[in-house]
Amino acid sequence: MRTTPILLLIAISLAAQSKSDPARVARVLSQAVVVDLHDDTTQMITDEAYNLAEQHDFGQIDIPRMKVGHVAGLFLSIWTDTVAFTPSEAVHRTLLQIDSVRREIARHPAELELATTADQIVAARQHGHIAMLMGVEGGHAIDSDLAILRTYYQLGARYMTLTHTNHTPWADTSSKPPVHNGLTDFGRQVVREMNRLGMMVDISHVSDKTFYDVLATSAAPVIASHSSCRALANAPRNMTDDMLRAIAAKNGVVHINFYEAFLDGNYASRLKGLTAEAAEQAAIDKKTPKFGDRSNYGPESRKVNAKIIAKLGRVPLSKLLDHFEHAVKVAGIDHVGLGSDFDGVEDALPQGMEDISKFPNLVAGLMDRGFSDADIVKILGGNTLRVMRDVEKAAK
Numbered sequence: 256m257r258t259t260p261i262l263l264l265i266a267i268s269l270a271a272q273s274k275s276d277p278a279r280v281a282r283v284l285s286q287a288v289v290v291d292l293h294d295d296t297t298q299m300i301t302d303e304a305y306n307l308a309e310q311h312d313f314g315q316i317d318i319p320r321m322k323v324g325h326v327a328g329l330f331l332s333i334w335t336d337t338v339a340f341t342p343s344e345a346v347h348r349t350l351l352q353i354d355s356v357r358r359e360i361a362r363h364p365a366e367l368e369l370a371t372t373a374d375q376i377v378a379a380r381q382h383g384h385i386a387m388l389m390g391v392e393g394g395h396a397i398d399s400d401l402a403i404l405r406t407y408y409q410l411g412a413r414y415m416t417l418t419h420t421n422h423t424p425w426a427d428t429s430s431k432p433p434v435h436n437g438l439t440d441f442g443r444q445v446v447r448e449m450n451r452l453g454m455m456v457d458i459s460h461v462s463d464k465t466f467y468d469v470l471a472t473s474a475a476p477v478i479a480s481h482s483s484c485r486a487l488a489n490a491p492r493n494m495t496d497d498m499l500r501a502i503a504a505k506n507g508v509v510h511i512n513f514y515e516a517f518l519d520g521n522y523a524s525r526l527k528g529l530t531a532e533a534a535e536q537a538a539i540d541k542k543t544p545k546f547g548d549r550s551n552y553g554p555e556s557r558k559v560n561a562k563i564i565a566k567l568g569r570v571p572l573s574k575l576l577d578h579f580e581h582a583v584k585v586a587g588i589d590h591v592g593l594g595s596d597f598d599g600v601e602d603a604l605p606q607g608m609e610d611i612s613k614f615p616n617l618v619a620g621l622m623d624r625g626f627s628d629a630d631i632v633k634i635l636g637g638n639t640l641r642v643m644r645d646v647e648k649a650a651k
């Protein structure tokens with residue numbers, strides 16, 4: 256029986272495919288272009304002179320840890336607090352952050368490269384650099400002026416999240432009872448202008464009605480830069496199955512958020528018992544009113560966060576894998592990506608996903624769930640590169 260050994264070899268190799276091992280993880284990471292769509296390190300760069308080149312024992316992102324995580328491209332979020340800042344102050348604060356990000360990238364030319372297109376991410380990787388990109392989080396930052404939106408695009412921002420946790424004058428957030436019934440006429444103009452520029456429209460944070468209005472308006476695929484699955488954790492920020500299918504039908508991508516509160520429906524009630532830590536944090540916030548809800552930043556806040564995580568523990572990595580698996584099952588393998596929210600969610604991240612150096616654990620976990628190498632390469636960044644190219648092509 257000459258064929259038996261061949262069949263046996265096929266069987267062995269199929270069995271090997273269904274499990275992770277370090278060599279397979281390394282191979283997939285070397286094939287993939289790993290892109291994380293949402294990271295909040297910007298505030299530390301702007302306010303604390305955080306040096307990306309140094310390895311830190313706090314925060315979740317720096318160059319040494321990105322290298323271990325095999326990161327090819329990373330979107331820094333340009334986020335401005337909607338409570339503390341007036342709209343015109345938000346414009347100022349946004350420009351300040353774009354400036355500090357661009358200067359930080361320029362300060363490390365041997366490792367980092369500013370990128371604004373999918374091709375530039377791939378090129379940076381070929382140069383041995385990590386591509387750094389920018390996304391504006393919260394449409395309030397344009398102060399209801401398309402000229403300011405266009406200026407952010409010119410400065411390098413390649414997506415805008417239409418709202419943060421407050422309504423803009425033209426779009427409802429998911430965090431408050433609606434006031435606009437979704438997107439206003441001006442909100443539709445914002446979406447069309449983003450389409451014309453080639454800027455990705457990000458529907459993380461918006462209300463369900465705003466979401467469907469955006470999908471009906473946008474000529475290009477849309478993204479959720481950092482959202483998880485509502486069927487698994489009932490947060491209004493998460494995507495329902497119907498929303499997952501709707502994004503897929505428009506050829507968009509949902510980038511899964513790693514924040515425990517969006518992975519585990521019980522997280523908020525577990526947090527409720529920690530009244531002493533909440534009071535400590537409130538006192539810190541009071542001292543820095545201009546930066547009222549920048550609770551995850553600053554050394555004092557970090558100490559409180561460390562106490563919280565020591566008391567609560569972390570959810571297992573399996574919770575995060577559940578969200579990837581569910582999103583792929585509902586939206587399809589071509590419509591899921593990474594939107595960690597690192598440095599934006601205190602230390603509330605799953606076990607084994609404490610910072611960006613841990614991406615290999617995610618890859619191993621996906622392998623153990625039976626994902627093929629090709630599937631994992633799509634999730635890690637292939638899908639993101641595709642949606643970026645589609646949005647770039649749709650620009651006029």
Ligand SMILES: [Zn+2]
Nearest residue numbers: 392460481599
């Ligand atoms: Zn966010």
